[in-house]
Each structure stands twice: as structure tokens, then as C-alpha cells.
Amino acid sequence: MSVKLSTRQVGDVTVVDVAGRITLGEGSSALRDLLRDMVGKGQKKILLNLGEVSYIDSSGIGELVSGFTTVTNSGGELKLLNLNKRVKDLLQITKLYTVFDVHEDEASAVRAFA
């Protein structure tokens, strides 16, 4: 399976439920396109729920970074939710874990947006 992306609103926060593989090719480009589209539509509060991500490679990490930069530069906030061990380990190894605001439950993640 490649990546499956679905969005829902929780108040003024857009939650993107990500499932599958964020890897070079279809997976990483789909995430990139979605985030750019959301920023283009003026969405400022984006929560990436990575709980169902089965695999992420360095390209996928790059898209998380790219998305963070794109959203932040547009005056918005991007946060991460439900990192599994693989994603968490990768972000820690690459010293990106402290760059992102990471949460383990959705309610507190939504409250964390300004």
C-alpha cells in the first residue's frame, strides 16, 4: 500500500489522518501536494496524525520538514500526533524530534494550537 490521506475538522484544526507508507515516490509526493493545497486554501492549523504510518524513509522525513516549513512560513502551525516507534526513532536520530510539536493524544494536540 502507498499512502492514504484523509482530512477532518476538529474545531478550527484540520486533522490529516495518514496511513501507509511515506516513501520516495507516490507516498511522499501525495503528502507534499496535500499540505501545499491546504496552505494555498489558507488553512493555518494542521495536525498530522501519523498513527497508521507503517513506514517512512528519508524522503518522507524530508516531506515532514518541507510541510512544516511551508505551513510555518505562511503563518500557520503544523503539529504531529501519534508517532509510532519507527517514526519517533527516526526523528530523534535526525534531531528533528524537538523541532516538531509532538503529541500523543488528539485532544491535547488540538488544544495546543494558538
Place this chain on the structure above:
Amino acid sequence: MRENKHHVPESVERLLDSTLDSVESAEELALSVAQRAGFDDDDLMKIGMAVRESMVNAVVHGNRYSEHKKVRLSVTHSGERYTIKIADEGEGFDCSALPDPLAPENLMRTSGRGIFLIRSFMDEFQIERRDPTGTEVTLVKYVVSK
């Protein structure tokens, strides 16, 4: 790590096209050998990622998806060494010139973490220029941890 009491040396080689499908098949092949070698799930994840990153480098940066260039993959398990070699037919590169992805000025770059992750996940990693052209990487994971 599970102990493989019935270790049988194993060696496989493939000549692969420069496509993303080859990245997937290389990872699958490497993991099948690694599983038989007795690596646990944590090490399997690391091996899979290291192979993937190496294959992407070969396909994308080395051979640039050229249909005229191949990637040579070999996976060997012998004794306490599990060895992967991946060779492309590209122009080669100077790995000493790679930026450090952990340096503050590079942290927010969207690429450049592949080789760093390979080094993090494997016990040995070497890059060599091939003659007349291309790059070969050698990845080693010890079957018995040091």
C-alpha cells in the same frame, strides 16, 4: 536477537533496473536473507531502511533512473557478517563533500539524510568509486552484536 542455530551461508545477487520498483524488490530480498540470518525486528527495520536508502541513492542520484544503467545488488550472510553491496553506474560523487544533516544550518533541509541514516543503522559502511565509473557501497551488520 534470535540465535540461528542452523546457520547456512547464503549469497544472492541481482542485476536491477534503475527504478523505484527495484528499490522495493531489493529491500524485500535483503530482508528475506536477514530474517533467515536471525535478526530481530528492530535490526530488520534498520537493515530494510539502510538498503532502501542505498538503493534510492543508486537509482536516483547514481543512475538517474536511466534505463541504460543497472544497479548490482549482492546480499551475503556468512558466519557473523551480513553484507550488502550495491553498485551503480553513475558518475560517482565525493562523499566527503556531503553536508552534515545534523548541523544547525542543515537541520531543516528537505533532503540529505540518507547516508547518515545508513551509517546510523549499520555496523560498517563503505563507499568506493568503481572503475571505470560508478559507486559501490558496502553495508555490514554483525549477526552477533559486539
